[in-house]
Amino acid sequence: MAFHLLTIILVIVGLLSSFGSSFDPSPFQDFCIAANESKAAVFVNGKFCKDPKLATADDFFLAGLNVSGNPLPGLGSSVNSVDVNRLAGLNTLGISMVRADFAPYGLIPPHTHPRATELIVVIEGTLYVGFLAPDTTNPMKTRSFTKILSKGDVFVIPQGLIHFQYNVGHTNATVFAAFNSQNSGLIVVGSELFGSNPPLVDDVLSKAFQLDKKMVATLQGLFS
Template sequence: MKSLSTFLALALTLSLAFASDPSPLQDFCIGVSDPADGLYVNGKFCKDPNLAILSDFVITGLNERRPINDPIGSNVTFVNVDNLPGLNTLGLAFARADFEVNGQILPHTHPRASEILFVTEGSILAGFVTADDTGNRVFSKVLNKGDLIVFPLGMVHHAVNVGKGPAVAFGILNSQNPGMITIANTKVLGSNLQDFLASVV
C-alpha cells in the first residue's frame, strides 16, 4: 500500500511538472477594451463570438513600403492584438521590417518568444548569439530573398541590410506579447556594435 501511495504521489508530481497552458475552450477570443463586452483574457476582454466580423481577423497593407525616419535605418511595423484583435489568445504576433541600405535592427531579445525571420527583398545579415559550455557562439548568415532564419526564445539576435538596395523581412513570433529588450548600442560582447557586426559578416 505504501508503494502504491508513493507511486501515485510521484505520478501526480510528474503530471504537474509537464503541464502547459490549457487549450482554448472556444474558437477565438477577439480582444476588445470594453468590460461590458465580456470575459477578461490575456489583457483584453473577449467580444461576444456571435458579433465577430471578418475585419477582426484581417489586416491589409503589409505589402506597402514603410517610411524610414529612424537614424538606424529601419522601420518595424508590429501586428499584435492591439491592431488585429482576432490574434488575442492565439499566441502569435507578426512584424514587417523595412531597411534602407546599411539599415539595421539593433541586437535585442524576446524573453517570451521564438521568432522566424523571412526575407522577401534584398540581402540581410541576420543571426543570434547563444551561450553554452564553450562560451558565446554566434550563428549568423547573409539571407537573400526567400531565405529564413529561426531565432530561439530569449537569444540575442540582430538583422542588418548588407545589400545595395532596400530590404524587407517579415517576422513571426510565437507569443501575442513577446516582449523586446534592446541591447545597448555602445557595447555588445565587449566590443562596440559596429565591430561586432563586422565580425559576423
C-alpha cells in the same frame, strides 16, 4: 517581386501554426477577440473578450502590410507589426508577424523577444542576421550563430535570445517574420541599459561594460 505577398504570408503563418500555442495559453474557444470594454465577460491574455455573437470579419482583418511601417530613428530601418494590439482577432491564437524594411546598411539593433521564437523569410535584398546563445562551458562568453541571407532564405531565432538584422547589400531589403505569440515582447539591449528612466547608477554600467564614467554618460545621453 518573385514571391507573391499573399503566398509569403501564408507560408510563414503555416510554418508556425503547428506550434503557435506552445508558449501562449491554448484557447478553449474558437476565438476571443480582444476588446477594451471592461463590461466583457472574460479576461484572457491581458485582454477582455468581445461577445462572440458580435464578432465580424473586420475583427480578423488588417490592411497595410504591403508597405513599410514605423521608421527606427537613425538606423535606416522600419517595422510594420501585426500583433494583438493591432489585430484584435489574434487574441489567444498564439501567433503574430512583422514586416521589416531596410535601406542600404540599415540595421535592426540587438534585441530580444522574451515570449516568442522568430521565423524570418527574406523577400528582397541581402541581410546579415544572427543570434547569440550562452556558451555552456563559460557563462561569461557567448556563441554567435550568423548567416548571410538572400531572397527566399529562411532563418529561425530561438525564443529570448539576443539577435539582429543588418542590410549588407547596396539595395533595399525586406523581410517578413512570424512569432509563436500574439505579443512577442521587445527588449532593445542598448536602450534598455543606457536609456532607462530613471537612469541606472553609473557605477553599475561602468563596471559591467568596463567603460569610464564619461563614456557611460555619453551613451546615456544618446539613448535617453
